[in-house]
Amino acid sequence: MSDKIFQEKIDAEKKIEPKDWMPEGYRRHLVRQISQHAHSEIIGMQPEGNWITRAPSLRAKMILLAKVQDEAGHGLYLYSACETLGVTRDELIQQLHDGNAKYSSIFNYPALSWADMGAIGWLVDGAAIVNQVSLQRTSYGPYSRGMIKICKEESFHQRQGYEIMAEMAKGTPEQKEMAQDALNRFWWPSIMMFGPQDSDSPRTGNAMKWKIKRQTNDELRQSFIDKTVPQAEVIGLTIPDPELKWNEKRGHYDFGEMDWEEFWNVVNGHGPCNKQRLAHHKRAHDNGKWVRNASQAYAQKQEKILKS
Amino acid sequence: MSNLFTYTIRIADSALILGQRMAEWCSNGPTLEEDIALSNISLDLFGQANGFYEYAAQINGEKSADELAFTRNEREFFNYQLVEQTNGNFGKTIVRNFLYDSFIFLFYTELANSSDERISALAAKSIKEVKYHLRHSKNWLIRLGDGTDESNKKVQDALEELWQYTGELFEMDTIDTELMKKNIAIDVSKLRPKWNEMIDSTLKTAKLNRPEDGYMASGGKKGIHTECLGFLLAEMQFLQRAYPNAKW
Numbered sequence: 001m002s003d004k005i006f007q008e009k010i011d012a013e014k015k016i017e018p019k020d021w022m023p024e025g026y027r028r029h030l031v032r033q034i035s036q037h038a039h040s041e042i043i044g045m046q047p048e049g050n051w052i053t054r055a056p057s058l059r060a061k062m063i064l065l066a067k068v069q070d071e072a073g074h075g076l077y078l079y080s081a082c083e084t085l086g087v088t089r090d091e092l093i094q095q096l097h098d099g100n101a102k103y104s105s106i107f108n109y110p111a112l113s114w115a116d117m118g119a120i121g122w123l124v125d126g127a128a129i130v131n132q133v134s135l136q137r138t139s140y141g142p143y144s145r146g147m148i149k150i151c152k153e154e155s156f157h158q159r160q161g162y163e164i165m166a167e168m169a170k171g172t173p174e175q176k177e178m179a180q181d182a183l184n185r186f187w188w189p190s191i192m193m194f195g196p197q198d199s200d201s202p203r204t205g206n207a208m209k210w211k212i213k214r215q216t217n218d219e220l221r222q223s224f225i226d227k228t229v230p231q232a233e234v235i236g237l238t239i240p241d242p243e244l245k246w247n248e249k250r251g252h253y254d255f256g257e258m259d260w261e262e263f264w265n266v267v268n269g270h271g272p273c274n275k276q277r278l279a280h281h282k283r284a285h286d287n288g289k290w291v292r293n294a295s296q297a298y299a300q301k302q303e304k305i306l307k308s
Numbered sequence: 309m310s311n312l313f314t315y316t317i318r319i320a321d322s323a324l325i326l327g328q329r330m331a332e333w334c335s336n337g338p339t340l341e342e343d344i345a346l347s348n349i350s351l352d353l354f355g356q357a358n359g360f361y362e363y364a365a366q367i368n369g370e371k372s373a374d375e376l377a378f379t380r381n382e383r384e385f386f387n388y389q390l391v392e393q394t395n396g397n398f399g400k401t402i403v404r405n406f407l408y409d410s411f412i413f414l415f416y417t418e419l420a421n422s423s424d425e426r427i428s429a430l431a432a433k434s435i436k437e438v439k440y441h442l443r444h445s446k447n448w449l450i451r452l453g454d455g456t457d458e459s460n461k462k463v464q465d466a467l468e469e470l471w472q473y474t475g476e477l478f479e480m481d482t483i484d485t486e487l488m489k490k491n492i493a494i495d496v497s498k499l500r501p502k503w504n505e506m507i508d509s510t511l512k513t514a515k516l517n518r519p520e521d522g523y524m525a526s527g528g529k530k531g532i533h534t535e536c537l538g539f540l541l542a543e544m545q546f547l548q549r550a551y552p553n554a555k556w
Contacts, residue, residue, distance in 0.1 A: 042340070049335040053328060056547035056556040057374045058358045061331070062351060068334055069347040076340055114547055114556070164556075172554050280335070288338025290462070291398045294455025301454065 010211050015141035018084040026210050030140055031085050032101075033212065035092045038078035039103035041071045043277050047111035048120060056114060063160055064117060070153045077149060081142040097282055105263070106189050108271030115168050115175070119182035121161015123190040123228065129154045130224045131194065139211035162231065169235040183232070184240045191255070192263045194221040200260075225253050311483045313367045314386065315493055316427065317376060318529060320360030321387035324377055325537070326408065327353030328544055329395055338398050345444060349405075352437040359430045378548035382538050383531040390473035390528075392537040396466065399452050399459065403466035406445035410506045411477045413438045414499045423491035446510055453514025460515060467511075468519050475524030478503075483529075 002021045009016065016022055045068050052068065055061035079089045095101035106124050111117070132154060135147045168179040195201060195217040207213040215223075225244075232239050243256035265271065330350035337343030361373035371379070390408055395401045416438055419431035452459040478500045487493035511518050527533065547556070 042335075045335040045343075052331045052334055053543050054546050056378070056554075058354060058361070058377055059374075060556055062354050062358075065331055065334065065347055065351055065354070069344055069351070072340055072344045072347070076344075079340075167556060171556075172551065174551060175554050284336045284338075287336070288342075288398065290456070290458050291338035291342075291452070294452050294459030296455075297459075298451040298455045 010139050017141045034082045036102050038075050039096050041075035043103045043107045045071050074150050077146040081146045084142045105266040106193050108266050108273045113178045115178040115182035118161050118164030119186040121157050123186050125157040127190050127193045127224050130220050134214045137214050166235045183237050311486050316364040318386040320357045321385050322391050323353045324357035325387045326391035349441050356434050363426050378545045388528040399462040400466040402448045406449045409442040409445050413442050418494040450514045453516045471519040472525050476526045
């Protein structure tokens with residue numbers, strides 16, 4: 001019975017709120033997806049955080065720092081959205097550290113030059129936006145509202161990344177080379193951010209029926225590619241895919257085969273930075289333990305004083 | 309170099325170097341909320357540095373704000389040695405910042421009365437930000453000092469380590485005294501009693517002991533630094549130095 005009412009609500013485009021009845025599978029799917037999204041924001045701070053201290057101008061430094069700070073803020077919104085489903089942030093972080101929760105594989109690639117700050121903003125945030133714009137209409141209220149907030153900031157990030165790329169592409173030959181190299185390294189991992197092809201994506205079925213997901217991986221990927229190819233042309237950089245070609249009949253770009261073996265390797269922990277990213281997060285968390293303990297001890301003492 | 313130029317970049321340098329140290333905390337904070345707070349402080353400091361560098365660039369006309377930040381050598385930086393000290397654990401960062409925030413809050417409050425309009429405006433703008441920084445470091449110092457035995461020991465150790473860098477905050481030299489005659493600069497030696505009061509009352513609440521005044525380091529204002537500044541600059545200036553003709 002409740003199942004039927006729930007589905008009717010979804011079909012009528014009504015939002016599900018934390019206290020509403022929901023199928024256990026729906027809750028589980030949301031916790032997995034939202035926490036994965038939250039962890040991605042937090043782990044995603046590392047590749048860019050690694051360049052803040054080396055940013056080449058005061059302005060660039062401030063923009064990058066503000067951006068990484070935004071990501072921390074997005075992580076907070078998302079952890080909070082997840083907490084409305086009855087799981088605490090501590091539990092979520094534990095799952096991340098235990099390897100039971102995933103984050104976007106894109107952050108397991110290293111950020112090796114300043115141009116990577118451009119490529120990450122332009123491509124990685126660009127791909128994230130395509131996904132997040134679609135998720136603004138997701139059926140779970142707190143997640144949907146979080147996405148609306150996040151999308152506003154992400155579009156700034158994408159523009160800033162593109163600006164770095166454009167600046168470098170018209171700079172010295174060395175700068176242009178760095179920009180092209182960054183595009184070469186980040187292109188394929190970026191388009192694989194949308195996940196496996198629809199034919200190989202086991203969870204898409206229910207997620208679409210419950211309207212957690214509003215568009216399939218392949219639809220989102222195509223929309224990102226169609227948007228990004230002309231942007232690369234404008235700044236004179238070449239997308240590293242010889243099969244990339246406008247298809248008049250489809251009204252979309254055709255593109256080459258993605259390397260799914262690499263994708264699954266990285267997802268399953270065998271990417272260039274998997275160990276490093278997780279170790280960094282654990283280290284920060286462990287190093288902060290005495291601070292969190294002290295803070296708690298202090299709060300307890302104050303509470304006692306207030307009561308007496 | 310005019311006195312006004314040197315005076316201005318001294319202020320900018322301390323803001324920049326501490327901002328750089330605070331930026332190192334990004335993704336390393338003890339909680340996510342604190343990570344955001346530390347980045348906020350860093351952003352304020354970069355903003356302050358930028359403001360003072362832009363003014364310095366106008367006074368001197370040789371180097372832009374970015375060139376001042378990214379192409380000067382260690383001996384040409386005039387920040388206080390206190391702000392270049394490494395972050396260490398979170399407690400050390402809090403102690404360093406608290407000692408500095410208490411000082412710089414008093415400093416900007418006075419400097420807002422400078423007869424130089426630009427300096428006065430930059431100082432006035434900075435007071436608001438520094439007030440928040442001080443509240444942040446002070447509250448954490450109290451929490452850590454009066455938290456657990458472990459946290460109390462960590463911040464007490466940091467106090468003992470960093471105390472030697474507080475002496476030079478109140479030193480005056482001829483640049484200060486010359487500019488004081490025109491009411492541009494302030495007399496930092498006069499800030500000491502108020503600073504002592506702020507430090508003593510906070511340390512008491514935090515159940516920490518004020519270290520003895522022993523050896524006091526000096527030299528930041530003359531471009532003499534501790535060994536850790538060189539590494540900070542090498543990292544910060546890498547791109548500008550490696551690609552001198554590039555625009556970013």
